[in-house]
Amino acid sequence: DVKVTQSSRYLVKRTGEKVFLECVQDMDHENMFWYRQDPGLGLRLIYFSYDVKMKEKGDIPEGYSVSREKKERFSLILESASTNQTSMYLCASSLLQGWGTEAFFGQGTRLTVV
Amino acid sequence: GESVGLHLPTLSVQEGDNSIINCAYSNSASDYFIWYKQESGKGPQFIIDIRSNMDKRQGQRVTVLLNKTVKHLSLQIAATQPGDSAVYFCAETLNTGNQFYFGTGTSLTVIP
Numbered sequence: 001d002v003k004v005t006q007s008s009r010y011l012v013k014r015t016g017e018k019v020f021l022e023c024v025q026d027m028d029h030e031n032m033f034w035y036r037q038d039p040g041l042g043l044r045l046i047y048f049s050y051d052v053k054m055k056e057k058g059d060i061p062e063g064y065s066v067s068r069e070k071k072e073r074f075s076l077i078l079e080s081a082s083t084n085q086t087s088m089y090l091c092a093s094s095l096l097q098g099w100g101t102e103a104f105f106g107q108g109t110r111l112t113v114v
Numbered sequence: 115g116e117s118v119g120l121h122l123p124t125l126s127v128q129e130g131d132n133s134i135i136n137c138a139y140s141n142s143a144s145d146y147f148i149w150y151k152q153e154s155g156k157g158p159q160f161i162i163d164i165r166s167n168m169d170k171r172q173g174q175r176v177t178v179l180l181n182k183t184v185k186h187l188s189l190q191i192a193a194t195q196p197g198d199s200a201v202y203f204c205a206e207t208l209n210t211g212n213q214f215y216f217g218t219g220t221s222l223t224v225i226p
Contacts, residue, residue: 004157033214040123042203042218043158058213090157094214102148103205103214105157 003027006091006106013113019078021109023091030096032074033103034058034066037088049074050096081113126223133191135220137204142185144206144215149178149189152201152219161189161202191222199224 007022025032031050035043035058045058047066055066063085067075074093078085088110092103127133139147145166150158164171164178164187171178177190187204201219 035216040218043216045213048213092157092214101146101207102160102163105150105159107157108155 004091004093004104004106006089006109008109009107011109011111013078013081013111015082015113017078017081017113019081019111019113021076021078021089021091021111023074023076023093023106024072025074025091025093025104026072027093027104028071029093029104030071031094031101031103032068033092033094034064034074034076035090035092036060037090037108043090046076078111081111083113085111086113087111123218124221124223126225127194129196129224129226130193133189133194133198133222133224135189135191135202135222137187137189137217139185139187139204139206139215141206141208141215142182144208146207147178147180147187148205148207148214149176149187150203150205150216151198152203154200158203194222194224196224196226198222 004025013019033048034046044060049055049068065077088108090108091106094103095101148163149161151161152158162173162178175192179188201221203219204217205214207214
């Protein structure tokens, strides 16, 4: 089975802290994604990466950065956490493109910024 | 960005009845569609997919219908069970692309 693992299920951080969310996938997928999920807003794409050291902005990249030093790992960084970044964060991975390339999700990290 | 929406944010059905969850998409070029199920406290899980060259695809107790003319997607769940209670998302993408666009989700509650 494809496994996408996020390092933490729950995190509580203080305003202004630098926060790292880690994601690892074990299926040699080229694409990796970070979404945030908020009630009534669905999944919104923050950043995605289609190759090592490559990254593309999604719909809401402000306040976030990412790092992809290895194919299996994609990190989301909150440079200076703010309360409006309290959310559920979901990592996903998929093959590069083509039929049957659905996204596989991790279990999510619920981040609370106080 | 793309606009993928669901007609109803919540749906309640009696156990044993059939459920129908609807989704509208806006990009007529989208050619691959996926339904996800998200249980409380978990990440979304793949249920079924369909390509744009198909109108219907069946899985185990689930059927996806695609109407490209009106850009509409539906998920039918037969004999709905309590374990089907979850939020259901549709997603669209391009076969040649590598981004997914998700709807806001429909919360399905199964009444025993």
